[in-house]
Amino acid sequence: VLVVGATGTIGSAVAALLDVRHEVLHASQSRAPLKVDLADLMSIRALYRHTGPVDAVVCVAGQAIFRPLAALTDADLSTTIGNKLMGQVNLVRHGLEQVTDGGSFTLTSGMLGRHPVPGGVAIAMANSAVEAFVRAAALELPRGIRINAVAPSWVKETLVAMNLDPSRGTPVGAVAAAYGRAVEGTMTGEVLDVSQP
Numbered sequence: 653v654l655v656v657g658a659t660g661t662i663g664s665a666v667a668a669l670l671d672v673r674h675e676v677l678h679a680s681q682s683r684a685p686l687k688v689d690l691a692d693l694m695s696i697r698a699l700y701r702h703t704g705p706v707d708a709v710v711c712v713a714g715q716a717i718f719r720p721l722a723a724l725t726d727a728d729l730s731t732t733i734g735n736k737l738m739g740q741v742n743l744v745r746h747g748l749e750q751v752t753d754g755g756s757f758t759l760t761s762g763m764l765g766r767h768p769v770p771g772g773v774a775i776a777m778a779n780s781a782v783e784a785f786v787r788a789a790a791l792e793l794p795r796g797i798r799i800n801a802v803a804p805s806w807v808k809e810t811l812v813a814m815n816l817d818p819s820r821g822t823p824v825g826a827v828a829a830a831y832g833r834a835v836e837g838t839m840t841g842e843v844l845d846v847s848q849p
């Protein structure tokens with residue numbers, strides 16, 4: 653299982669969970685053994701050339717900018733779309749040939765698309781587009797390959813790291829479990845909402 657974003661708060665928990673039953677390949681922009689920049693198509697292609705065939709791809713990465721609408725710049729929007737949306741879309745498009753029959757892609761969206769908050773315009777757009785991509789792509793993926801998205805709400809450990817009240821956050825283990833279900837289950841075209849248990 654290739655995990656992109658394996659060094660992150662959610663990604664490290666996902667990699668640890670999957671590592672119990674699978675061989676996990678850890679990828680991220682700078683800290684994992686396999687390097688990839690989701691915003692760079694050549695880098696995504698190079699990653700797949702390096703991994704060869706994989707049974708599943710999990711993406712728990714993709715920068716997105718949180719900034720009020722009035723302050724949002726063109727660069728903020730293009731970073732968010734280039735990373736969180738097109739980075740994940742390209743990970744699927746350019747990974748299709750490397751995923752084995754009956755394999756899967758699991759992407760990451762987030763609750764802000766359906767439950768927006770002020771400052772979350774760019775992220776909300778990207779999240780909803782990722783979910784639309786997953787629903788539509790599921791109709792066309794060949795060889796029994798599945799695709800789903802996990803939509804986390806605030807993760808408790810992230811809130812702690814940001815010195816915010818963690819009481820409404822979801823423990824990272826519960827979020828990681830949703831990725832495990834997407835990889836090992838049979839669903840396709842679904843968005844797995846993960847909020848407080």
Ligand SMILES: NC(=O)c1ccc[n+]([C@@H]2O[C@H](COP(=O)([O-])OP(=O)(O)OC[C@H]3O[C@@H](n4cnc5c(N)ncnc54)[C@H](OP(=O)(O)O)[C@@H]3O)[C@@H](O)[C@H]2O)c1
Pocket residue numbers: 656657658659660661662663679680681682683684688689690691712713714715716735736760761762763803804805806807808810811
């Ligand atoms: N944490 C939350 O509360 C929360 C809630 C809802 C949705 N989400 C979504 O969940 C995803 C992961 O969040 P997180 O909190 O786990 O993030 P995080 O702790 O900041 O980790 C981000 C991960 O993504 C990698 N990464 C960043 N930019 C990349 C790029 N251009 N190409 C490849 N890898 C890149 C990082 O690699 P390096 O370590 O090598 O830099 C790291 O492994 C994000 O899409 C986020 O929007 C998170």
